[in-house]
Structure formats: C-alpha cells, structure tokens
Amino acid sequence: MRPFAFERAPDLAAAQRVVALSASSRAETVPAMLLAGGTTLLDLMKLDVLRPERVVDINALAGRFGGVAAEPAGLRLGALARMAQVADDAGVRRDYPVIAESLALAASAQLRNMASLGGNVLQRTRCSYFRDVSHAACNKRNPGSGCAALGGCNRQHAVLGTSDHCIATYPGDFAQALVALDAVVEIEGPQGARRLPFAGLHRLPGDRPDEETVLRPGEIIAGFLVPAGPWARRSRYVKVRDRESYAFAAASAAVALDLDGDRVREARIALGGVATIPWRAREAEAALAGQVLDEAGAERAAAAAFREARTHGDNDHKPELGRRTLVRALLEAARMEI
Incomplete structure (x- = not known):
C-alpha cells in the first residue's frame, strides 16, 4: 500500500469537498477518497488499484445518515448503516425479507459488521483483470x-448488459434487492439534495466502463427509501456460488411477488452475478403478469430473462445457471407463508 494522509470529515460539506476533488481525476492516483467501512477501499488500495493521496473518514456523519426507520409508507x-445492523433488524426480516437475505448472504460476518450500505452499492467489480495491475488492458x-x-x-x-469495452460483473447482492423493490436513492450534493430510482444509479459500461454511476462531482449517497407494497413481504433472495459462504454470486435472483392465489398480480425481479449492473428483468416480469406461477410459468419467465444473454467462452454456462x-x-417466494 502506498503512503496516504488520513483525516476525518466533521460535516457533510467537508465530505462533499473530498468527493468533488476525487471526481476531478479518472487516473488511478486521485487526490482524495472517502472512508466508511473501508472494506472495498482498503482492499483496492492494498492491490494498488486505487492510489488516493488522502483518505477521509466520514463516520462522524452516521448520526445523520445512519439508522433504520420503518414507516407505513x-x-x-x-x-x-452497517450491513449486519440491517440484516439483523426484526422489522426488515419480517416485512422486507429480500433485503435481509441479500445482506446476510454477503461477505463474512466480520465484513458485514464494518461495511456500510452506501459503500456496498458502490463496490467495484471483482474482475481479476481490474484487480491485478499487471494487466494493462482494463477499460x-x-x-x-x-x-x-x-x-x-x-x-x-457478465452475460447481460455487456459491451465490446467491458464484460465485468457487478459483484453486490444488496443492490439487487433494492432494484426489485423499486427503491429510491437519496443523494446529497453541492446543489442540494435529489432523489432518483435506485435502478438508475449505475451506468451500463457502453464505451466508458470507468464511469460506473450517475453521481455528480461532490455528491454522496445519503440513504435509500424502499416503498411498502403487497410484494415486499413475499420476497426472496437466492444466491448460487462456488462455495457456501464468503463468495460472490455466480448467479443470484431477488424476487418480490404479489399473488392472487397462485396467479401473479405483479412480479418484481432483479438478477445478480450475471450482469454488468444490478439487473432488472422486466421481460421476465411481463411473462409472469396475470399468469399462474407454477414450474412451467417460472421457466418461461426465466427464459425471457436471458433471451438477450451474450456469452464469451468460459461463461457459456451462465445463462442456464441464471435461469x-x-x-x-420464484417458486420459493410463491410458497412463502406471509
């Protein structure tokens, strides 16, 4: 790890100045970066992928930008808020199980105790060519x-959302739950606060894979709003990986269902481990609307979700695994007792 200066931001304005300074450069060496849990930042600094000259601790802002609050809306x-804190919250487990499951299945217990929700959704890809600086070719x-x-x-x-410039997979779990539940992300910036659908936070790689989000210079994520709905309690997160714990998804699915008996009023589906961004599977949702949710119906929806998948050799198995x-x-969510 390269030498760096360390300081603490006493307030939001100080943190925003750091973000604006960092955003002014796309180079590996940037003037400054923010530290919350540090579980991604320090990892990439040790690998020499990120080289901030200054690291600024923002945990003094936890009183304003921490916590969990459940309301009727x-x-x-x-x-x-820390991943473990939210995963263990009784109200989240009862009313938004897909969120609790996505957090509980991520990383290790030690990392979940440290990692913040905001940092988690902004984590960088696990692509070995990105994380190994001996490989020059990484857009x-x-x-x-x-x-x-x-x-x-x-x-x-990834097999979904790729481009000729990047096929790196988005690595997170929690983001898929937010996408499936139509969450909104709250953002604070120099021009004030704004909100946008969480599904619009991450950019497809296109011809600029280095531009990963729509955050503007000086903006930081303040929180997430998850609307209540009839689908929230009947929700599941299923994660398939090479080993049972402490591994990133080879394929995952966040599912939330509103059912009338065995017929689907509305389905919300997001996929992980297979796409370049947290992926909303709207084709699969449309295939389920108004239909009986049995195994055949679930298979039709899964086929629709991966109809546009594009493989690259070693990942030819991914569409079938994702399906x-x-x-x-879908079938586990349909069987839930709520």
Whole structure:
C-alpha cells in the first residue's frame, strides 16, 4: 500500500469537498477518497488499484445518515448503516425479507459488521483483470486500454448488459434487492439534495466502463427509501456460488411477488452475478403478469430473462445457471407463508 494522509470529515460539506476533488481525476492516483467501512477501499488500495493521496473518514456523519426507520409508507435505510445492523433488524426480516437475505448472504460476518450500505452499492467489480495491475488492458481501470477479459478467463463475467469495452460483473447482492423493490436513492450534493430510482444509479459500461454511476462531482449517497407494497413481504433472495459462504454470486435472483392465489398480480425481479449492473428483468416480469406461477410459468419467465444473454467462452454456462436460479427463487417466494 502506498503512503496516504488520513483525516476525518466533521460535516457533510467537508465530505462533499473530498468527493468533488476525487471526481476531478479518472487516473488511478486521485487526490482524495472517502472512508466508511473501508472494506472495498482498503482492499483496492492494498492491490494498488486505487492510489488516493488522502483518505477521509466520514463516520462522524452516521448520526445523520445512519439508522433504520420503518414507516407505513416504507423503509428508510441510512447510507452509513452497517450491513449486519440491517440484516439483523426484526422489522426488515419480517416485512422486507429480500433485503435481509441479500445482506446476510454477503461477505463474512466480520465484513458485514464494518461495511456500510452506501459503500456496498458502490463496490467495484471483482474482475481479476481490474484487480491485478499487471494487466494493462482494463477499460475500467485504464480507459481506452481494452478489455483483457473478452479473450481471457471470463468464467465469472457478465452475460447481460455487456459491451465490446467491458464484460465485468457487478459483484453486490444488496443492490439487487433494492432494484426489485423499486427503491429510491437519496443523494446529497453541492446543489442540494435529489432523489432518483435506485435502478438508475449505475451506468451500463457502453464505451466508458470507468464511469460506473450517475453521481455528480461532490455528491454522496445519503440513504435509500424502499416503498411498502403487497410484494415486499413475499420476497426472496437466492444466491448460487462456488462455495457456501464468503463468495460472490455466480448467479443470484431477488424476487418480490404479489399473488392472487397462485396467479401473479405483479412480479418484481432483479438478477445478480450475471450482469454488468444490478439487473432488472422486466421481460421476465411481463411473462409472469396475470399468469399462474407454477414450474412451467417460472421457466418461461426465466427464459425471457436471458433471451438477450451474450456469452464469451468460459461463461457459456451462465445463462442456464441464471435461469435455474431464477426459477428456484420464484417458486420459493410463491410458497412463502406471509
């Protein structure tokens, strides 16, 4: 790890100045970066992928941007709330189980105790070519250099939302739950506060994979609003991975259902481990609307979800794995007692 200066931001304005300074450079060496739990930042600093000259602790803002609040209109989650705190919250487990499950299945207990929700949704890809600086060709790390994964080892890489410039998979779990529940992200910036659908936070790679979100210079995530709805309690997160714990998803599905008997009034589906961003599977949702949710119906929806999948050799198995994961999640959610 390279030397850096460490300080603490006493208030939001100080934190925003750091973010604006950091956003002024796309180079690996940036003037400053924010620290909450540090579970991604410090990891990438040790790998020499990120080289901030200054690291600024923002945990003094937890009183304003932490906590969990459940109201009749929905659930508010502070960006500085810890993953373990939210996963263990009784109200979240009862009324928004897909959120609790997505957090409980992520990382290790030690990391969940440290990691913040805001940092979690902004975590960087686990693509080995991004994380290993000996590989020069990585458009996320070194714009315009190429994508080594396209012709390299890409077993864990994306099959949805890819481009000719990047096939790196979005690695998180919690984001899929937010997408499936139509959450809103609260953002604080120099021009004031704004809100946008969480599904619009992350950018598809296109020809600029290094531009990962729509956050503007000086903006930070303040929290998340999850609206209440008849689908929230009948929700599941299913994660398939190479080992039972402490591994990233090979494929995952966040599912929320509103049922009339065995017939689907509305389905909300997001996929993980298979796409470049948290992926809303609207084609699968449309295939289920008004239909009986049995195994055949779930398989039709899963086929629709992966109809546009594009594989790259080592990850040719991913569409089938993703389909089976989604079928399992749909059928498990349908059987839930609420």
